[in-house]
Amino acid sequence: MNDENLENTPLETHEAQGDTSADTAEDFMTFTITNEDREKYKRLDQYLTESAEGYSRTFLKNLFLKDQICVSDDSPNPDLKIELKKMPAAGTIINILVPPMLPSTALPEDIPLEILFEDEHLVVVNKQAGLVTHPAPGNYTGTLVNAVLFHCHDIQGVGDQKRPGIVHRLDKGTSGIMVIAKTQAAHEGLVLLFSTHDIERFYEALVMRNRCQSYGTIEHPIARDPSNRLKMKAFTSRGKRAVTNYKVLDVFEKHVHMEFKLETGRTHQIRVHTADVLKMPIICDYAYGSPNEQFMKLGPDYKELINGYQYPFLHAKVLGFIHPITNARMRFEVPPPEIFQKVLAYSKLKNDALNDL
CATH class of the missing domain: 3.10.290.10 (RNA-binding S4 domain)
Structure with a gap:
């Protein structure tokens, strides 16, 4: 599977989040x-x-x-x-x-989890940036699946044995909310919700500035990049339908703070749409942007503040859905990681200082 970095993509293909595997070959x-x-x-x-x-x-x-x-x-x-x-x-x-995925099932590991909600059917977590969703070549251990297996001893065998409980993914570098099924019935119900897009999903990101409307909709098909199969690319005539709604929340000198609402969940959707279509790559996105060039534009103060952070400033802040078993309406919202908040706060202070001149 490959992240790396699928934006809350349902398990509909063997293409996910920077932890690629062919599973059988x-x-x-x-x-x-x-x-x-x-x-x-x-x-x-x-x-x-x-x-x-x-x-x-x-x-x-x-x-x-x-x-x-x-x-x-x-x-x-x-x-x-x-x-x-x-x-x-x-x-x-x-x-x-x-090489192919190891045939063995994932093992429980005592990895800290920030649990937002849990009942007998499912668990909702706030995944930290840098945590791969499930085991794959190069990441056989230390994944979200390993952590969930330690916390929920009875989900082994729910769904795919290599990805028990997993119904959607976030890229390795993307932080934010994920839901994991604890029972087969919940797994099937959640997969159906994601496949029909009956999910509320909001993201926020810090993005390099370019000319764009304060809000709009990007509708560009996305397909595998023919020159790099771990990357995706926005095409006009081929690929899967991909729709991203966006809104600019704050405008700074060299970058902007944006919110995204997904109508589809393609691999790397937000990252591709911002970089390829808007020409506004997410800050610190090494796959779809050039952080070294970004820091030259942003200035040494931002480089010092970010201090080697290796992940895109992209956060899945809202996840809403109908509970597949109880039919209760569920909605969760979490703030971005501390480094994201520090950069945003600094940008606002700097903006205020420029406006006072």
Whole structure:
């Protein structure tokens, strides 16, 4: 599965959140090196770690040592010998062969969970940024599933054995609200709600500034990026229907604070729509933006404040749905992570100071 970073995407395909797996077979990932990549990265392992979201540098190094990272036969120079410490020429096509998911089921792990609600049927949590939703190659442990199994001892076998209780996902780097089923009946009911989009979902993000209306709707199909299968791309004539409603909440000198309401839940939907369609990538989104360029525009004060934070400033703040068993209307709202709030507060103070000049 790949995050990385699906925006609350229902379990309808094997494409999720930066923790990609083919589940039953080896999976190919393909990347084409561009001149922009060569300017941005000095080493191939740095490029692959950020491009192949969800896979650690150690995991990728092990694949390289096993000859599972190689130059494609379709590359202009298929006999090129690549090195992890050196970027190959532009146009080079890199193939990564990812081994299949381990057949074993996930194991409980004592990982802290912020629980917003729980009954005998389901549990609602506030997922922290950096936590992968479920086990997959490169992330067999330390996931939300492992944490939930420790907390809820009886959900093993609910839904998919590798992803017990999971009915939707958030990207690894996206924080916010998720609901997990504790019973098979709740699982089936929640999957139906997500598949028919009978879910209330609001997100907020800090986004680089560009010209756009104060509110609007983005309706652009999304499909897998042909040059990088771990990324998505907005297309005009192909892909799955994707609709994102947006509203600008605050306008700052170089960036904006935005709210999003999803009508569909495609992989990386908000991140793709902001970056590809609005040309306004989310701050610190390494897949769809260039944080180094962003910090040059924002200034050294923002770079110091953010201080190496590695995840997009994207937060799933509202989740509302009808309880699949009790039919009670459920609605949860949580504020963004502390670093998000600090940057937002600083931006407002700076804005006020500029307005007072």
